[in-house]
Amino acid sequence: MSDGPTYGFDTLQIHAGSRPDPATGARQTPIYQTTGYVFRDADHAAALFNLQEVGFIYSRLTNPTVAVLQERIATLEGGAGAVCCSSGHAAQIMALFPLMAPGMNVVASTRLYGGTVTQFGQTIKRFGWSAKFVDFDDLDAVKAAIDDNTRAVFCEAVANPGGYITDLDAISAISDAAGLPLIVDNTSATPYLCRPIEHGATLVVHSTTKYLTGNGTVTGGCVVDSGKFDWSASDKFPSLSAPEPAYHGLKFHETFGNLAFTFHSIAIGLRDLGMTMNPQGAHYTLLGIETLSLRMDRHVENAVKIANWLEKDPRVDYVTYAGLPSSPYYDRVAKICPKGAGALFTFAVKGGYESCMKLVDSLEIFSHVANLGDTRSLIIHSASTTHRQLTAEQQKAAGAAPNVVRVSIGIEDANDLIADLDQALAKATA
Template sequence: MSDKQGFDTLAIHAGAAADPATGARQVPIYQTTAYAFRDADHAARLFNLQEVGYIYSRLTNPTVSALQARIAALEGGAGAVCCSSGHAAQIMALFPLMAPGRNIVASTRLYGGTVTQFSQTIRRFGWSATFVDFDDPDALRAAINEDTRAIFCESISNPGGYVTDIPAVAAIADAAGIPLIVDNTLATPWLCRPIEMGATLVVHSLTKYMTGNGTVTGGVVVDSGKFDWSASDRFPSLSAPEPAYHGLVFHQTFGALAFTFHGIAVGLRDLGMTMNPQGAHYTLMGIETLGLRMERHVANALAVARWLENDPRVEYVTYAGLESSPWNATAKRLYPRGAGALFTFAVKGGYETAVKVVGALKLFSHVANLGDARSLVIHSASTTHRQLTEAQQRAAGAAPEILRLSVGLEDVADLIADLDQALAAATA
């Protein structure tokens, strides 16, 4: 398939053709652990990375490979590596870049679990993170030092739905000679293609909009293929000899696919964060309707946000698609198809009223997920961001009075009616 074809064509066809053995038109679920080698020489070439093929499903699987090719095409990347979850994808993205004593600079506006992963968990590897407001370019530049190995942000942030000026951040990363990693989960490539804006790597939680039906977990790292890993000695995993492969140098050997091959041959081999083929199959089917779904998600979200903004029981709404949002101009410039379908609103009455609203909703499901066909609600301060201090919660857009909505595909009049009755019940 050509990446010059339209988005919806690629979403259906990229990475997939009729099965040569059976003629099956949908990608089969290759539910197998291992693959037979033709002979000893064939096996040796595969293990030496001298030939591309299938060895063991912790590393490669035909169903997962089809999904990787499809996502790479949609994001405009050179290659992609799928893994078990969005959190796994973040570690997979950092793994070839980091070493003890190295750091990343991350946005303050991140999913609460990511804040915890970066502020707590990665410290056990000897890595660290500095959190900065990415709307302040001077602060971002000042946070980068000689040990910084990546910049990390979300294209559209969870939970507030704020949009990031990716080209501006990418310019800072380029000037520093370090890669920019963008979590594109909330935007999806239908709304935003970070690689075209200067990102080096793109990660997704495929659990969300890409699959779209709340059935599986999955993650992916997409490699732009554009970063020169050999321009300095900062990234020895990619630019120096790899002892486990007899001194092979990934960037020298694989060029634009160096990061992708390292992610499979070292990352999946040693970390084992493998995506299962059935999960890949569900995600492939979900992506076929991604463009149609995202268009409806965005239209519904804008209508709900406008209604909430005009409701006297609501303090404010964070949706970047609203004219009143400080991020509206950036959203119009970089995200012309819309500002996504996830945002927050603050209810008058604080924590207690917010919790009552959640309890009174009937159509919105109270779950710790987003990007489903169903509309979802959560009180982030007591759930997804519970582990953070109140100051961190407010910095992340998850203050105690705030509710996060993931607006689904239902009739928008029904969603508004549900919010109306819940606000009435909570403020009676």
């Protein structure tokens, strides 16, 4: 698309990054199912490998189908560039990779997806990295956790599983004052509901598996670069500011400016970590994004109706949906997620752990699935599944206590979903 008019979200989700195929005129983005690309000549190949020219070399690094998806997500998020990869977990490692080194740490919210808590709390130790988990509602605690070895601050815009909304403006003010990048996982909100870069985020990560694809068919991840961080302001980020030995002393920030992180993630991150998104997966996600706004409006509409019904039900102890006036995060919705609080939340079932298990087994429309963001409504008992590896204290801090189930509200008829929950709660609490 041209740089002239300013287009609306509904237009950009269909057209951004996409152009008719120059060879055939195909209007839908083709699946470029190829590993390699023929160079024009030896000089062309040398220029590509030396980062003197942008183009396609090998599909571990770049692919035309994936490139369209990268441009589309970057456009929707308001970023300078983006890099897609094989999963949301891959995206998190890709985001940290240029920033961290042995002995360095990331300050992370306690309210995160259980798999992220495990990845940050256990797996990254094998790289010599560490994580400090802090309640991001306690701003003084966030400030206190940052030390000389901190290289990033990490949170979710709408936290999984509870649907808690992070005060991104307050957190970005802290990270800015410390000269650190803020990484925001925007999976649960999507750029339709929340634009973290407008609230100070440096990088935005997605599991494209979820709402962006929206149909439960493929896994994928994406890192969006805001292009606004000065990587050369200190000596904390030598991967981006110092000479790179693999490219004859090239300095990424000096050479590529606001696209320094994006180019580094392709030229070194994908080159050496190999967490590549396949072009067919990118194609499915592109198709999903075309209807993102339509789906998210329905997700939110259904979630509001169902959360209100659950909150009034005597078999339910509490509901964590931020779209309810009773939620302590309700006032943040208008500021952080002006089009709605999403469709992911938890509710506590009277009867505790056993009642939760019975509820999950009694539902008929809701699917018992370890995923979220599908057009279908999904449910899971986090304490026994996605957050099982965590301690009881970590489960509670993450919003995944044993008496709680997580729901991802789909786009079915809301009355049918309420009826399904009603009959399952009757069996679970009998």
